[in-house]
Amino acid sequence: MSKPIYDRVALIGLGLIASSMFWAMKRANLAGKVTGYARSQETRDTARRIGLTDRVCDSAAEAVEGADLVVLAVPVGAMGPVAEAIAPHLKPGATVTDVGSVKRHVIDAVAPHIPEGVHFIPAHPLAGTEHSGPESGFAELFENRWCLIVPLPGTPDTEIARLRALWEAMGSNVDEMDPDxxxxxxxxxxxxxxxxxxxxxxxxxxxxxxxxxxxxxxxxxxxxxxxxxxxxxxxxxxxxxxxxxxxxxxxxxxxxxxxxxxxxxxxxxxxxxxxxxxxxxxxxxxxxx
Ligand code: NAD
Missing domain, CATH: 1.10.3660.10 (6-phosphogluconate dehydrogenase C-terminal like domain)
Structure with a gap:
């Protein structure tokens, strides 16, 4: 099997998009170890029961500890507060990305919290269903769908290329776009x-x-x-x-x-x-x- 694209991935929010990413990453060995966190106890219990992520954590701070890639997969309005909560616990050199359906607001809400030396690369997979929650995900969700990456100025090309490679390996076609x-x-x-x-x-x-x-x-x-x-x-x-x-x-x-x-x-x-x-x-x- 090929080497994972990221050694450690943290999924914050464990709904349709995060769970689909987890199954897609596991299927193709794209991540070494995946931790997960969701705000509600019920979601965390469900995640543990169905084996969604390798370790379900009881705080976002614990989940992102040592992660090379942190995926914010919560509703758009929660992105800023979640970024603020995890900021002190991010590993230097890590990449934070999101999957939010709106990009300008997420950038304005998240970017100010990202510490020096951590990369923030916004993204949006154009894939979904009407279902939500930890049991709604499936590995094929992103196949033959677009994922739009919205890089901020100054982000190293190597890190953008790595995130692009992850989405492509999950089956998506990737394009870059300006947030507005x-x-x-x-x-x-x-x-x-x-x-x-x-x-x-x-x-x-x-x-x-x-x-x-x-x-x-x-x-x-x-x-x-x-x-x-x-x-x-x-x-x-x-x-x-x-x-x-x-x-x-x-x-x-x-x-x-x-x-x-x-x-x-x-x-x-x-x-x-x-x-x-x-x-x-x-x-x-x-x-x-
Ligand atoms: P979902 O409702 O299935 O899951 C959201 C998850 O976030 C749940 O596990 C919930 O417990 C958790 N959560 C909510 N607030 C939180 C907080 N403050 N801290 C930690 N966890 C919190 O939603 P989804 O469909 O997976 O959507 C997630 C993101 O992906 C959203 O930003 C959405 O805009 C985007 N998106 C959704 C679709 C779609 O069609 N569903 C498509 C593309 C992108």
Whole structure:
């Protein structure tokens, strides 16, 4: 078996992303020894029961002791406080990375706590499911998915290359991106669509009084897809919207304008407008599959 990419890895937060990383790293021997920590006792107990990490620790400080790579895999709003708590315990020369869905906020919250001589390399795997928690992870989650690395100025190329190698070995395609551009792109491709799904399912639930349970009973493919997305973790998504506010509001503004234009076309019976619009969007779909 090949030599591990990192000798010691610490996973802080033991949910979908961290547990998937653990199984992917173990499968391919990418890490020598992996420690883990999650805030709730229940999660730590579950992690111990299912063998998630080689050693589950009762504090983040203990978990990061001696680690070459520390992965922050907690909700975006918790990244700053966690970084502050672990900072005095980081090994000189270690790399801290994160997997948060928003990058500008995480950089502003985490970077000030990173001590001299420790590297901070933000990252975001574009992979997920609607499930969360320590039992939801699986080794294949990152296969053929993008991982965006957002290096800060002055980070040694060797350390960026090492983190890139880890993600590639877990099956991802890796690109580098600027944090603000990342947040705008993700607002379009992920954050706004999630909010729209939450809204659609909320509207259907409001209508239940009128339709009894028919909305759920006869839910067709379109609505079922919305319910799957709207089942995503409430804490994670609350934090995404609170921390990627400007980009999400910009995209929602544009979305609302388009929705009004389609609403007007329907009211006015403008079939040509609807047909042209749907033809354009169909071409986009055909371009990505
Ligand atoms: P999850 O809810 O499955 O797991 C989060 C974990 O963090 C849990 O173990 C929880 O106990 C722990 N936690 C919460 N607050 C903590 C704290 N203050 N200290 C220590 N542990 C704490 O979430 P997830 O889906 O694995 O998401 C983790 C991160 O990955 C988030 O920042 C999210 O934005 C990002 N992300 C999620 C997805 C996705 O689709 N789920 C995709 C890419 C990136």
């Amino acid at each position: 551009h990342h947040d705008l792109v993700l607002a379009v491709t992920s954050h706004a669509p999630h909010l729209i799904a939450y809204t659609m399912v909320g509207v259907a639930d409001d209508l239940r009084r009128v339709t009894d349970s028919e909305v759920i009973k006869y839910s067709a493919a379109g609505f079922r897809d919305f319910t799957r997305i709207a089942a995503s973790d409430p804490t994670m998504w609350r934090d995404v919207f609170l921390t990627n506010k400007d980009a999400t509001l910009e995209i929602l503004g544009r979305f609302t304008e388009e929705l009004f234009a389609l609403q007007r076309a329907i009211r006015q019976g403008d079939g040509q407008m609807l047909f042209d619009y749907f033809t354009r969007t169909r071409a986009i779909r055909r371009g990505i599959i």
